[in-house]
Amino acid sequence: MTLRAATTVAGVSLLVAALTAFGFFALPRALRTPATTALAAVPAGPAPPGRKIKARLFYVSEDGTHLVGVERDVPFAEGVEQAREIIAAQLAPVTEPLVSAMPPGTSLRAIYITDRGDAYVDLGHEVVDAHPGGTSNELLTVYTIVDALTANLPGVQAVQILVDGKEAPTLAGHVDLRQPLAKNLALVQ
Amino acid sequence: MPFLLVGVLIGDLSSQAPTPPPLTMLSKDGRRQVAVTLVNDQEFVAAADLAVIFQLSVREDALGALTLTYKGKTIVLTPDQALASVAGRLVSLPAPATRSGQRWLVPVEFISRALGPIYDAKLDLRKPSHLLVVGDLRVPRVTVRYDLVAPGGRLTIDSMPRATSTVTQDSERLTIKFDADALDVSNPPLVAPGPQSLVQAVRIVDATTLGVDLGPRFAGFRAATQPIDTTMRLTIDVMATPSDPALGPAAAPAPTTTEPPPALGPPSSAIRTIAVDPGHGGADEGVKGAGGTKEKDLTLAVARRIKATIEAGLGIRVILTRDDDRNLTLDDRTAVANNNKVDLFISLHANASLRPSTSGASIYCATFDRKGQPPSSAAEIVPTFGGGTRDIELVAWDLAQTHHLDQSTAFASILELQFHDRVPLAAQPVNRAPLGVLESANMPAVLVEMGFLTNEAQEKQLAGNDFQNALVQAVTEAVVKFRDVLPGGGR
Numbered sequence: 024m025t026l027r028a029a030t031t032v033a034g035v036s037l038l039v040a041a042l043t044a045f046g047f048f049a050l051p052r053a054l055r056t057p058a059t060t061a062l063a064a065v066p067a068g069p070a071p072p073g074r075k076i077k078a079r080l081f082y083v084s085e086d087g088t089h090l091v092g093v094e095r096d097v098p099f100a101e102g103v104e105q106a107r108e109i110i111a112a113q114l115a116p117v118t119e120p121l122v123s124a125m126p127p128g129t130s131l132r133a134i135y136i137t138d139r140g141d142a143y144v145d146l147g148h149e150v151v152d153a154h155p156g157g158t159s160n161e162l163l164t165v166y167t168i169v170d171a172l173t174a175n176l177p178g179v180q181a182v183q184i185l186v187d188g189k190e191a192p193t194l195a196g197h198v199d200l201r202q203p204l205a206k207n208l209a210l211v212q
Numbered sequence: 213m214p215f216l217l218v219g220v221l222i223g224d225l226s227s228q229a230p231t232p233p234p235l236t237m238l239s240k241d242g243r244r245q246v247a248v249t250l251v252n253d254q255e256f257v258a259a260a261d262l263a264v265i266f267q268l269s270v271r272e273d274a275l276g277a278l279t280l281t282y283k284g285k286t287i288v289l290t291p292d293q294a295l296a297s298v299a300g301r302l303v304s305l306p307a308p309a310t311r312s313g314q315r316w317l318v319p320v321e322f323i324s325r326a327l328g329p330i331y332d333a334k335l336d337l338r339k340p341s342h343l344l345v346v347g348d349l350r351v352p353r354v355t356v357r358y359d360l361v362a363p364g365g366r367l368t369i370d371s372m373p374r375a376t377s378t379v380t381q382d383s384e385r386l387t388i389k390f391d392a393d394a395l396d397v398s399n400p401p402l403v404a405p406g407p408q409s410l411v412q413a414v415r416i417v418d419a420t421t422l423g424v425d426l427g428p429r430f431a432g433f434r435a436a437t438q439p440i441d442t443t444m445r446l447t448i449d450v451m452a453t454p455s456d457p458a459l460g461p462a463a464a465p466a467p468t469t470t471e472p473p474p475a476l477g478p479p480s481s482a483i484r485t486i487a488v489d490p491g492h493g494g495a496d497e498g499v500k501g502a503g504g505t506k507e508k509d510l511t512l513a514v515a516r517r518i519k520a521t522i523e524a525g526l527g528i529r530v531i532l533t534r535d536d537d538r539n540l541t542l543d544d545r546t547a548v549a550n551n552n553k554v555d556l557f558i559s560l561h562a563n564a565s566l567r568p569s570t571s572g573a574s575i576y577c578a579t580f581d582r583k584g585q586p587p588s589s590a591a592e593i594v595p596t597f598g599g600g601t602r603d604i605e606l607v608a609w610d611l612a613q614t615h616h617l618d619q620s621t622a623f624a625s626i627l628e629l630q631f632h633d634r635v636p637l638a639a640q641p642v643n644r645a646p647l648g649v650l651e652s653a654n655m656p657a658v659l660v661e662m663g664f665l666t667n668e669a670q671e672k673q674l675a676g677n678d679f680q681n682a683l684v685q686a687v688t689e690a691v692v693k694f695r696d697v698l699p700g701g702g703r
Binding site: 083085086087088122124155156157158159160162163192193196197198199201202204 | 499541561647
């Protein structure tokens with residue numbers, strides 16, 4: 024227990040330090056870039072002009088227990104902003120036959136990527152409040168985010184989901200979010 | 213140096229190479245063998261043999277060039293050149309045609325590269341299998357693998373291109389009949405895994421049939437097929453009778469050791485206490501079905517039934533992580549199991565899907581996605597009361613399960629078997645996932661999703677007595693089976 028407590032304290036301090044550092048440098052720049060303004064509208068309306076990349080986004084399979092990859096156009100951006108564009112596209116509402124494992128209204132607060140290739144995706148509390156529960160569903164929600172970044176950005180090795188800026192034990196009581204999770208294509212059909 | 217090289221080459225040419233296996237030719241007319249000669253590690257066939265088989269006329273001109281004609285189209289081979297002119301187009305060969313006494317030899321690749329383009333039927337040369345398939349025959353490449361998977365073993369048989377098959381049991385043998393014209397399979401398809409193995413050997417019975425010889429502990433099998441790209445995968449799970457020694461934590465195959473005598477006498481008392489964890493609770497209601505069933509109530513009701521049945525029937529103590537409507541953190545739940553040193557941990561849940569038709573139970577074991585291999589335990593020497601020291605093993609709280617994954621998987625498989633025909637199963641019933649409540653459990657641990665509350669029909673079923681009784685019975689019997697396969701004396 025002591026070991027774990029010490030590790031947790033050290034981990035949280037590091038995380039806070041990392042987030043603070045990123046906050047100082049990344050956030051003000053992010054606010055100036057046009058990519059952030061596109062966040063709310065991607066990609067429901069007509070695509071904004073400019074370069075696009077093909078990204079593989081993930082949605083719930085017919086059998087309800089897997090993900091399927093769907094290629095979509097996502098605005099091109101540099102560095103961490105590309106991650107932001109991919110997650111924004113992944114969170115955008117979709118229409119049948121696509122079904123998203125992301126609870127409706129889930130907002131993206133921030134994204135950080137460390138030098139080690141760990142991405143931190145900070146989602147709003149809607150992802151917990153509006154989650155329908157169940158291990159299956161929760162796995163699909165978590166790996167929608169994890170796979171969207173790891174499958175499209177070679178520099179991202181693992182992804183940890185934060186909720187409202189804090190480490191969250193789980194989204195719905197099953198999947199352990201206390202560590203970054205690696206890509207899981209076993210869930211993808 | 214050049215002289216030495218020439219010397220070596222001559223030495224090779226003159227040495228008598230071992231006779232290579234002949235090329236087996238499969239066609240609509242049956243099979244025949246074509247002799248193969250090895251020269252400098254290259255396989256050659258006689259041009260005269262090909263002439264007879266494929267109705268070619270062979271002519272050697274004054275300059276030493278060899279001309280083979282098939283229905284007015286010609287192939288010209290020039291001595292010392294690894295090339296052929298095929299109806300006016302050049303193709304490369306791995307070696308030039310060569311003369312051996314009175315016979316002309318051509319590399320086996322000549323058949324596919326030179327003759328193939330001008331021949332009426334398809335010529336499919338499969339060099340590694342020494343096979344030549346003529347025409348549109350269905351000759352899938354078949355590979356056989358055998359793995360020890362608790363509670364028995366698993367045969368994985370891939371056929372490419374896809375071939376369907378039927379599996380039948382005939383006393384001590386399984387027969388796998390493929391819907392094909394012939395099989396491209398190594399002989400034997402599977403090297404005998406060991407004298408005490410559940411699967412003793414896989415043999416070729418006839419052109420389209422494989423036979424699986426079974427060991428004395430064979431109790432039953434289950435076959436399933438699954439298409440993967442261009443391959444059809446046939447999975448045959450073979451089950452052992454209980455008391456299978458291969459199910460212990462050291463389940464590695466030991467082909468040279470002899471089988472220990474089967475365990476006799478009363479079952480070991482390896483399981484004394486079980487923890488059952490009713491998922492969610494309190495403000496955390498879990499999944500809510502359209503008919504109003506709450507996951508937190510369902511899990512508590514079923515957990516209480518499991519406790520009553522197992523305590524009365526098996527004399528094993530069952531601890532519930534909660535026995536009322538309150539929420540616990542995942543760590544609190546596992547702590548109940550760890551602090552009570554229980555021998556088995558079962559977390560009960562009900563599932564949800566965004567697709568209303570999804571249904572069926574599934575069983576989860578932990579996985580450690582990012583945390584890598586089980587850590588080497590840190591042994592530490594600590595002082596004891598009254599002087600002296602003792603070694604204690606330190607295990608990081610959230611990695612405790614890494615030491616029990618084999619047995620957790622074994623229990624999951626047993627549970628799946630017991631659910632079969634009693635509790636509707638999901639398409640993929642046993643899964644691994646990084647589940648918080650399992651990762652810290654310092655004993656075999658599984659999470660059971662009993663079914664989908666988002667499926668209207670299944671919600672009614674889950675809330676009913678019949679389903680709950682069947683599930684409780686299946687869990688109880690799985691505990692008995694697991695107790696029988698655990699090494700005596702506990703963890």
